[in-house]
Amino acid sequence: xxxxxxxxxxxxxxxxxxxxxxxxxxxTKTVKIGNIIPLSxxxxxxxxxxxxxxxxxxxEINDAxxxxxxxxxxxxxxxxxxxxxxxxxxxxxxxxxxSDKVALLTGCWNSAVTYPTTQVAERYGVPFVVPVSVRxxxxxxxxxxxxxVAAKDSWWTRDQFAFLKDMAxxxxxxxxxxxxxxxxxxxxxxxxxxxxxxxxxxxxxxxLDEPYPSTASDLTPVVLKIKRAKPxxxxxxxxxxxxxxxxxTIANMKVHVKAIIGSGGGHxxxxxxxxxxxxxxxxxxIGEWETDLNKPGxxxxxxxxxxxxxxxxxxxxxxxxxSMYLIKAALETAGSTDPVKLxxxxxxxxxxxxxxxxxxxxxxxxDKDGQNKQAALVVVQIHNDNGTMKRFTVWPKExxxxxxxxxxxxxx
Amino acid sequence: MEIYxxxxxxGLLMGSIYGLTxxxxxxxxxxxxxxxxAHGSILMVGMFVAYWCVTLTGMNPYLxxxxxxxxxxxxxxxxxxxxxxxxxxxxxxxREPITVIIVTTGVWYILDNLALMFFGAEYRVxxxxxxxxxxxxxxxIYLLQPKVYGFVITFACALFLFWFLKNTVMGKAIRATSLxxxxxxxxxxxxxxxxxxxxxxxxxxxxxxxxxxxPFYYVYPSVGLVFDIRAxxxxxxxxxxxxxxxxxxxxxxxxxxxxxxMFMPSTWTELVIYGLFLLxxxxxxxxxxxxxxxx
Numbered sequence: 001x002x003x004x005x006x007x008x009x010x011x012x013x014x015x016x017x018x019x020x021x022x023x024x025x026x027x028t029k030t031v032k033i034g035n036i037i038p039l040s041x042x043x044x045x046x047x048x049x050x051x052x053x054x055x056x057x058x059x060e061i062n063d064a065x066x067x068x069x070x071x072x073x074x075x076x077x078x079x080x081x082x083x084x085x086x087x088x089x090x091x092x093x094x095x096x097x098x099s100d101k102v103a104l105l106t107g108c109w110n111s112a113v114t115y116p117t118t119q120v121a122e123r124y125g126v127p128f129v130v131p132v133s134v135r136x137x138x139x140x141x142x143x144x145x146x147x148x149v150a151a152k153d154s155w156w157t158r159d160q161f162a163f164l165k166d167m168a169x170x171x172x173x174x175x176x177x178x179x180x181x182x183x184x185x186x187x188x189x190x191x192x193x194x195x196x197x198x199x200x201x202x203x204x205x206x207x208l209d210e211p212y213p214s215t216a217s218d219l220t221p222v223v224l225k226i227k228r229a230k231p232x233x234x235x236x237x238x239x240x241x242x243x244x245x246x247x248x249t250i251a252n253m254k255v256h257v258k259a260i261i262g263s264g265g266g267h268x269x270x271x272x273x274x275x276x277x278x279x280x281x282x283x284x285x286i287g288e289w290e291t292d293l294n295k296p297g298x299x300x301x302x303x304x305x306x307x308x309x310x311x312x313x314x315x316x317x318x319x320x321x322x323s324m325y326l327i328k329a330a331l332e333t334a335g336s337t338d339p340v341k342l343x344x345x346x347x348x349x350x351x352x353x354x355x356x357x358x359x360x361x362x363x364x365x366x367d368k369d370g371q372n373k374q375a376a377l378v379v380v381q382i383h384n385d386n387g388t389m390k391r392f393t394v395w396p397k398e399x400x401x402x403x404x405x406x407x408x409x410x411x412x
Numbered sequence: 413m414e415i416y417x418x419x420x421x422x423g424l425l426m427g428s429i430y431g432l433t434x435x436x437x438x439x440x441x442x443x444x445x446x447x448x449x450a451h452g453s454i455l456m457v458g459m460f461v462a463y464w465c466v467t468l469t470g471m472n473p474y475l476x477x478x479x480x481x482x483x484x485x486x487x488x489x490x491x492x493x494x495x496x497x498x499x500x501x502x503x504x505x506x507r508e509p510i511t512v513i514i515v516t517t518g519v520w521y522i523l524d525n526l527a528l529m530f531f532g533a534e535y536r537v538x539x540x541x542x543x544x545x546x547x548x549x550x551x552x553i554y555l556l557q558p559k560v561y562g563f564v565i566t567f568a569c570a571l572f573l574f575w576f577l578k579n580t581v582m583g584k585a586i587r588a589t590s591l592x593x594x595x596x597x598x599x600x601x602x603x604x605x606x607x608x609x610x611x612x613x614x615x616x617x618x619x620x621x622x623x624x625x626x627p628f629y630y631v632y633p634s635v636g637l638v639f640d641i642r643a644x645x646x647x648x649x650x651x652x653x654x655x656x657x658x659x660x661x662x663x664x665x666x667x668x669x670x671x672x673x674m675f676m677p678s679t680w681t682e683l684v685i686y687g688l689f690l691l692x693x694x695x696x697x698x699x700x701x702x703x704x705x706x707x
Contacts, residue, residue, distance in 0.1 A: 211677055212679060213678070218426050220426065224670075228674075248628070275535050275537040
């Protein structure tokens with residue numbers, strides 16, 4: 001009797017496994033998408049935001065009937081935790097391509113992980129959609145299978161200057177001199193190098209170029225230098241603590257410029273606005289996306305996301321969300337998961353409207369290196385809205401917060 | 413020209429406040445002969461106590477001094493008694509107890525992480541009645557009122573401590589212990605009570621610095637690191653254990669930082685400060701006001 005029992009278990013188990021294969025084959029086809037994102041470790045919170053956005057998009061796509069050109073095939077999401085570690089990302093990519101047989105990959109947020117992981121996908125010839133990872137060189141290696149949706153790192157400074165030019169033109173303000181004040185780490189000095197080139201090209205005179213240690217206990221000397229240099233426009237790259245000190249000291253010392261333009265980071269930190277209050281009035285800041293963007297579908301998508309997960313969409317989440325709709329569009333065109341056809345379809349896809357197009361720029365449209373050439377950033381102005389300091393989108397003009405007129409030059 | 417006067421005045425004001433943040437460190441070193449690595453964290457605690465006192469009651473930050481300073485004194489007094497004293501007793505034959513230094517490092521980590529647990533990592537700014545208020549001097553020179561008050565309070569605090577150590581029985585006992593702890597014990601001074609009091613005075617000075625900083629600075633759990641290293645340099649520059657040395661040392665650093673930055677990128681002023689520091693260690697290792705007798 002005992003032998004029968006012990007024999008029975010594997011037999012039943014085998015039958016069940018075989019049965020499940022049968023069911024899978026009988027049901028509608030699925031398209032496997034491998035996602036390598038940080039779900040634990042230092043970047044986990046941003047990774048989870050991206051995962052939630054992907055889930056929301058895939059749910060919508062599957063509910064709307066899946067991929068119609070493939071007989072209503074559903075999207076199936078597989079996740080691997082990169083832990084922000086390049087080695088983990090590379091081995092996850094190997095495994096997803098060889099064992100899981102995914103049709104395409106997405107990820108990895110951390111540029112350091114995306115860089116080698118896209119290399120694996122390129123070697124196997126599997127399309128890789130990169131929603132966000134800012135390092136410029138990711139799409140500068142002549143890869144055929146890497147497609148990046150978000151803007152490159154160097155486009156942040158490009159768009160700060162584009163905004164300044166547009167704004168000066170719109171309001172008829174003359175801008176002659178600029179000042180650069182930045183934290184002396186990788187981030188700040190990288191931005192400053194970009195600014196210097198752009199200022200030269202635009203014909204602005206640089207009257208101050210001042211790095212400062214972001215651990216400084218007092219930034220009064222830096223502010224006094226700004227006061228002495230009297231620039232028209234002040235560009236800043238600051239972490240949270242120094243953004244607070246600079247903003248308060250600039251207000252206290254009564255330093256007046258036509259515009260202060262931040263670079264995200266400390267200026268985008270929610271603690272910044274509560275800490276400086278009214279002193280932040282009129283400051284411009286650049287970012288990937290804003291919830292008040294004036295575009296169809298933005299409010300609905302954000303409300304849904306907030307209801308599901310309890311917080312607002314972020315730039316990272318929007319890029320992940322839109323990427324799923326991009327993948328859907330490409331699969332519709334390709335009509336199969338054949339990597340060569342899918343790659344061609346991704347390269348040809350131009351996603352400009354419909355669900356998923358809640359990004360701040362016009363279209364997702366790739367150049368020959370797989371970079372979304374239309375990707376751009378948004379500029380906001382911080383303004384006192386009935387006692388609370390809020391960020392109002394002002395640029396690009398078509399996305400401007402409905403009914404908001406930017407104050408440019410800043411109020412004196 | 414005005415801009416240079418403005419930066420010089422700002423350097424004087426900010427430097428005196430740096431001096432105040434270093435007073436606690438120098439007092440504790442002078443008596444206990446221990447480098448208190450938890451100094452930055454104690455300053456952070458002082459800032460948080462001042463912050464909550466001002467934010468919850470909406471009171472003037474300088475009226476909070478009579479509340480914050482005694483609170484911080486007893487905080488230090490009992491911390492010395494409960495945490496540091498047992499280690500001290502175990503090493504009582506050594507002039508500079510190394511284990512105590514390690515204990516203070518532990519206290520640093522514990523305080524920082526407790527603050528992180530209770531208050532979170534965000535930056536907090538107190539909006540007090542003097543925040544952002546200015547004194548306007550002729551020539552368009554602006555001085556921040558809280559910094560001017562901080563300057564006055566620093567000198568008042570230094571004078572008070574000087575008087576206290578010279579003229580009171582407790583002050584004399586503290587000086588005796590700092591000169592020779594064994595001889596002081598033989599004269600009937602309870603050295604452990606002196607250590608507690610000295611540690612209490614050190615933490616109380618951090619509480620005072622907290623009240624001075626709160627109206628124009630931000631608080632967060634690792635804010636101590638911003639002032640910490642600077643306080644060490646100031647104390648060595650001025651002479652370990654010397655209160656006037658700490659104030660003068662602070663002013664030197666403040667003036668170099670502010671005026672120096674007018675002539676070079678502000679990242680370079682640190683180079684000047686550290687260079688001067690090394691030079692002084694070569695020329696006068698005891699510091700500007702340091703002597704064998706610590707007070």
